[in-house]
Amino acid sequence: MSDESTATLHRLQAFLAGQEGTAGTRITDLRRAGAGRSRENWLFDLVGPGPQDREPLILRSDPDGGLVDTSRAQEFAVLRALEGSDLPTPRVRWLDATGAQLGSPSLLMRREPGTCDYRVVNGDRPEAERLALAESFCDLLADVHGVDWRALGLHDVLPDPGDHAARHELDHWEQVLRQNQLEALPELDLAIDWLRTRARPSRRTVLVHADYKPGNILLEGDQVSSLLDWELAHLGDPLEDLGWVTQPLRAGEHLIDGVWTAGDLLARYAAATGLHVEEGELRWWVVFSTFKTAVMQVSGLRAFIEGRSDEPYRPTRRVLATLLAALTED
Incomplete structure (x- = not known):
């Protein structure tokens, strides 16, 4: 595991330890996805405590630079509100609005099934x-x-x-x-x-x-x-x-x-x-x-x-x- 992956894993572990409903869970299969042009994305599974418990998640964080500056807190609030609609949107789980725990403003959401092809x-x-x-x-x-x-x-x-x-x-x-x-x-x-x-x-x-x-x-x-x-x-x-x-x-x-x-x-x-x-x-x-x-x-x-x-x-x-x-x- 690279130094960057190790640092991300440690920050995630510390952050999730303080969230409700995560007792006895562990992070597996952490890997960085394409950073894209605006956000930095890390994929992982949150496993346990039951043998069948596995939740696929994605960490979206602000990179140092990108094409646009936007707010993770606002994106989280929009997605949370849209959970009350019929639109097929990802379910958000947690927010670190200031980046105090995850290193930069970040949100965690469900990693939905499917593939993406812009062409x-x-x-x-x-x-x-x-x-x-x-x-x-x-x-x-x-x-x-x-x-x-x-x-x-x-x-x-x-x-x-x-x-x-x-x-x-x-x-x-x-x-x-x-x-x-x-x-x-x-x-x-x-x-x-x-x-x-x-x-x-x-x-x-x-x-x-x-x-x-x-x-x-x-x-x-x-x-x-x-x-x-x-x-x-x-x-x-x-x-x-x-x-x-x-x-x-x-x-x-x-x-x-x-x-x-x-x-x-x-x-x-x-x-x-x-x-x-x-x-x-x-x-x-x-x-x-x-x-x-x-x-x-x-x-x-x-x-x-x-x-x-x-x-x-x-x-x-x-x-x-x-x-x-x-x-x-x-």
Whole structure:
């Protein structure tokens, strides 16, 4: 076992020893999963005290640096609230909000069954299977937006921007940009000006996942077993998620050329939710989503320069060119 694994094991043992219902348990099969672009994940089983007692768990901790800074306490609260819904979300178990015991702010949750494939919609499965999956992902997004967030108490966790969701999100991501920017990026300044002058009031407020993609969905065969990574979730405009899944940089994860288009996705979503999307409204959120992608990479580059990340993320020519194309589209 590496020094890092040993240190993580000792911290976990000390933390779990103080939690209710863990007497007589032990940690087995501790291993680090891919750190991802925002969180550091450790997988393990909590075993005992009975011979059949085994709970698969995952420890999600803040790394030194990543693409986004988010709150483990907020993610824990969102997931705990969603346990009262019908959404397939992981069950949270414990929280170390400050990192005083686990070394950095962390949450522990159930490790749900299933596999993740961010390219599954355009992968090796037969076309009919891939289309069925794409449709099910659209249905699940409609279910997310249909959650009664007031009844679940999510308004106590997440601020409600009302009909100013677009400006609220733009202000937030512009602030992230300014806090992390290391060089002039005129394309992003142009995008901010374009977005600020064209922001529209939202027609409804829903729970927004904000990073909806197959890469955050676990599948067992052709069935969704869990929707993961709620760290960016907030209350806002449903078109935000729709803009995210149809933006050019992510379309290959959600759409199938000639089979499942953005129009097909929007039509199915409208049939499920009653929300018919206007082209101008969606375009704003497509531009915003492309802008947000670039800002995440600016944040990642800052973390790399400061020695908090091993990945030198930065806005690529492709990302900036895609943003400019979205701004100038007729």
